Amino acid sequence: MSGDARKTAEGLAHLSGFGNEHSSEAVAGALPEGRNSPQRAPLGLYAEQLSGTAFTEPRAHNRRSWLYRIRPSAAHPAFTRTGNGSIRTAPFTQSVPDPNRLRWNPLPEPEAGTDFVAGLWTLGGNGDATQRTGMAVHLYHATASMERVFSDADGELLVVPERGGLLLRTEFGLLHAEPGHVALIPRGVRFRVELLDDDARGYVCENYGAPFQLPDLGPIGANGLANARDFLAPVAAYEDDEGTAGPVEVVNKFCGNLWTAAYDHSPLDVVAWHGNHVPYVYDLRRFNVLGTISYDHPDPSIFTVLTSPSDTPGLAGVDFVVFAPRWLVGEDTFRPPYFHRNVMSEYMGLIEGAYDAKAAGQGGFVPGGGSLHNMMSAHGPDRETFDRASGAELRPQRVDDGLAFMFETRWPVTLTPHAARAEHLQPRYDDVWQGLERHFAPSPRHPLH
Numbered sequence: 116m117s118g119d120a121r122k123t124a125e126g127l128a129h130l131s132g133f134g135n136e137h138s139s140e141a142v143a144g145a146l147p148e149g150r151n152s153p154q155r156a157p158l159g160l161y162a163e164q165l166s167g168t169a170f171t172e173p174r175a176h177n178r179r180s181w182l183y184r185i186r187p188s189a190a191h192p193a194f195t196r197t198g199n200g201s202i203r204t205a206p207f208t209q210s211v212p213d214p215n216r217l218r219w220n221p222l223p224e225p226e227a228g229t230d231f232v233a234g235l236w237t238l239g240g241n242g243d244a245t246q247r248t249g250m251a252v253h254l255y256h257a258t259a260s261m262e263r264v265f266s267d268a269d270g271e272l273l274v275v276p277e278r279g280g281l282l283l284r285t286e287f288g289l290l291h292a293e294p295g296h297v298a299l300i301p302r303g304v305r306f307r308v309e310l311l312d313d314d315a316r317g318y319v320c321e322n323y324g325a326p327f328q329l330p331d332l333g334p335i336g337a338n339g340l341a342n343a344r345d346f347l348a349p350v351a352a353y354e355d356d357e358g359t360a361g362p363v364e365v366v367n368k369f370c371g372n373l374w375t376a377a378y379d380h381s382p383l384d385v386v387a388w389h390g391n392h393v394p395y396v397y398d399l400r401r402f403n404v405l406g407t408i409s410y411d412h413p414d415p416s417i418f419t420v421l422t423s424p425s426d427t428p429g430l431a432g433v434d435f436v437v438f439a440p441r442w443l444v445g446e447d448t449f450r451p452p453y454f455h456r457n458v459m460s461e462y463m464g465l466i467e468g469a470y471d472a473k474a475a476g477q478g479g480f481v482p483g484g485g486s487l488h489n490m491m492s493a494h495g496p497d498r499e500t501f502d503r504a505s506g507a508e509l510r511p512q513r514v515d516d517g518l519a520f521m522f523e524t525r526w527p528v529t530l531t532p533h534a535a536r537a538e539h540l541q542p543r544y545d546d547v548w549q550g551l552e553r554h555f556a557p558s559p560r561h562p563l564h
């Protein structure tokens with residue numbers, strides 16, 4: 116919230132490139148040369164490896180970083196259980212999976228003093244965090260910067276801000292994320308979220324499965340969609356805090372529960388690092404949107420920013436998909452999203468403006484709200500959108516009044532009881548498809564009639 120924090124955020128240096136073997140040192144000479152674990156690490160630092168994949172996973176998927184820190188992470192007291200707040204974790208077994216189309220308004224206002232972790236509210240998810248499969252959908256609404264430090268052993272966190280800028284102080288350095296950007300915190304990486312505005316609101320995909328990667332491009336070629344160089348990792352920055360202002364609370368999410376410990380130093384004490392298990396930010400407006408230049412509405416997989424693959428080729432545990440500003444030029448084409456039923460389950464959120472399958476306006480699909488179209492549930496344009504698009508003159512049309520996204524996952528999303536009963540769950544979402552009139556008029560000249 117302070118002007119200083121915003122100035123810090125806006126002046127940050129970055130390392131560019133997705134999946135790169137980056138290296139960074141906040142103090143010259145802190146990074147060992149030619150080896151990871153010298154007998155004595157430079158400058159009296161401790162060397163430590165953080166593995167995001169098994170040691171033996173194929174090189175193309177292997178994620179690990181080496182950290183050179185003031186204290187080893189091992190130097191900490193015991194963790195004890197603390198309250199989980201509104202955070203829940205897979206397996207989600209407390210509700211019956213719901214085939215209905217569901218839509219929520221934004222979260223209600225939190226109390227003053229709610230930090231990012233306290234402001235997390237789990238909508239639902241699938242899989243099993245202990246098996247490292249599946250995902251959870253969370254929303255957050257925070258009114259205060261974190262003083263504590265958080266890490267998630269259960270998965271990586273894809274943060275999608277919708278309101279309010281964030282300064283993420285991570286073990287690897289500082290990242291700045293505004294609405295329209297996404298930030299990714301890898302599994303196990305410790306961080307603190309500071310607010311750059313009065314409050315902050317958004318969405319989080321917690322991915323228990325394989326780390327997000329860029330989708331293959333196939334016949335698209337060597338460029339396009341999210342370009343690797345637009346993913347920005349931090350440069351090393353460290354806190355040298357020996358607990359003089361009191362202990363540092365560190366909260367660890369582990370197999371669905373929050374655990375806390377009072378450290379006598381800040382664990383954000385990494386002076387240098389190298390590797391590819393790193394946090395990053397990406398500006399969704401950099402997405403190179405591809406689509407038809409002839410006819411028909413392509414499947415939204417063409418808008419995939421990041422994908423978490425499963426063991427079955429082409430079948431993602433979860434895809435992160437963005438509906439960014441673009442031109443629609445399809446000839447003789449119903450241009451908005453088509454009516455469909457999908458074996459994958461679709462959670463959609465809105466960062467800004469409106470979405471082209473749903474009429475704009477209060478009480479509908481609004482920024483900060485979300486919709487869930489579970490496996491095989493029938494959905495698509497609402498009546499107003501259908502009527503408008505079926506009669507529209509098909510001039511080239513720029514769609515630039517919104518920024519929506521989708522977490523598309525291979526398994527149905529089961530709700531938490533608090534999401535299923537939420538006051539901000541819209542009661543009559545089905546009605547948007549009411550009044551889609553019958554237009555069928557068998558032609559008397561048609562051979563079958």
Ligand SMILES: O=C(O)Cc1cc(O)ccc1O
Nearest residue numbers: 414415452453461472494495
């Ligand atoms: O349901 C939605 O709005 C998401 C979506 C968009 C699209 O362009 C095609 C299919 C699809 O599921």
Ligand SMILES: [Fe+2]
Nearest residue numbers: 457461488494
């Ligand atoms: Fe859909």
